[in-house]
Amino acid sequence: MSVWDDLIGQEELVASLKHSVAAAFRALGGERSGAAMTHAWLFTGPPGSGRSNAARAFAAALQCERGGCGECLACRTTLAGSNADVTSLITEQSVIRTDAAREAVRMAALSPANRRWQIMIVEDADRLHERAADALLKSLEEPAPRTVWLLCAPTVEDVVPTIRSRCRPLVLRTPPTAAVADYLVRRDEVPSAVATFAARASQGHIGRARALARDVATRNRRREVLRIPTQLSDLGSCMTSAANLSDAATEEAKPRSDALDAKELGDLELAYGGGGRGGRATGFAAAHKEMQRDQKQRAKRLVKDSIDRSLLDLASFYRDVVAVQLGASGGLVNEELRQDIDTMARATTGEISTQRLGAIFATRELLETEVAPLLALESLMISLRGAPVE
Secondary structure (H helix, E strand, O other): OOOOOOOOOOHHHHHHHHHHHHHHHHHHOOOOOOOOOOOEEEEEOOOOOOHHHHHHHHHHHHHOOOOOOOOOHHHHHHHHOOOOOEEEEOOOOOOEOHHHHHHHHHHHOOOOOOOOOEEEEEOOHHHEOHHHHHHHHHHHHOOOOOEEEEEEEOOHHHOOHHHHOOOEEEEOOOOOHHHHHHHHHHHHOOOHHHHHHHHHHHOOOHHHHHHHHHOHHHHHHHHHHHHHHHHOOOHHHHHHHHHHHHHHHHHHHHHHHHHHHHHHHHHHHHHOOOOOOOOOOOOHHHHHHHHHHHHHHHHHHHHHHHHHHHHHHHHHHHHHHHHHHHOOOOOOOOHHHHHHHHHHHHHOOHHHHHHHHHHHHHHHHHOOOOOOHHHHHHHHHHHHHOOOOO
16 A cells, blocks of 8 residues: 555556655665756646646655555655645645635744655646646745745646646646546445446546446445437426526536535634623624635635536547547447447537537636526537538
């Protein structure tokens, strides 16, 4: 067992990181020979490739006396998110705010308690607000001697130039389907057939694959989404499909949103006196109002994230249609729907299928704006309906 075990299909990356851990050991020992220790890293890769997992595994290996054994206290606390010298900057909002970035900079300046490294992990560095990025810049340019920054983003281009130019880039690839399936069998002990389906349907997204493999409700939601292309017969069916997709996303996001809201409210009440005999401390009302505003934004973000997952599933259907129309070899992502895919491939042209894919990805971009999700989905469904070839 080691901290690298969950990095599926990333053999070259793991080899590079192990080499860097060795360089870090030399740096701690005061050696000047060999490769120098880099103090700012940027992990990039497609969704589900394991960017944050790679960053956390690297952090654990840097804190471990044995370079990432996976069993010692340093490894276990780092992977669990409870190591005092490893801080994660995570947001459920659309952007990472300036005050959060400034707090991270303050933490980065502290000396590590274990005399090894003070490590700062910034998940979704592509969400850094411009002023938040400016707040991080000085610490990235001139980090404390034992501070290491690990940033994660989909691509290098998603990160502001002033930040990415200070980081050493590391690129993760989409894990192979067979590797993901094997991981699901070993890690979650799911049946081989279910693991193969989940790995194929997730298109290499490990988190999505685990959800599909372990949760029947997730598989059912995906099945309903993939029925949409064959149900768009008229304007009414388009409106119904859009409403159903929006409602399902809201239902999926609500439990997580409610749980986060309740925890934050409890923490806030504790911080301001908990409403005992002395009442809450001055400032509670203002802090509560600000928290509610942030929670409302987060709730919207969670719904949009759920919709986005459904749109990616929908895109996989039309990609399969294009593959059949082009006579591409190899299996389909949605092999279990081959009959529906073959029927649509015969009824339309490659140009129409490509236009439909374009409409899906345009809607994904539109959802990043302030447009109402239901309106965006209604417009998309009408575009997907189109007209069959006569």
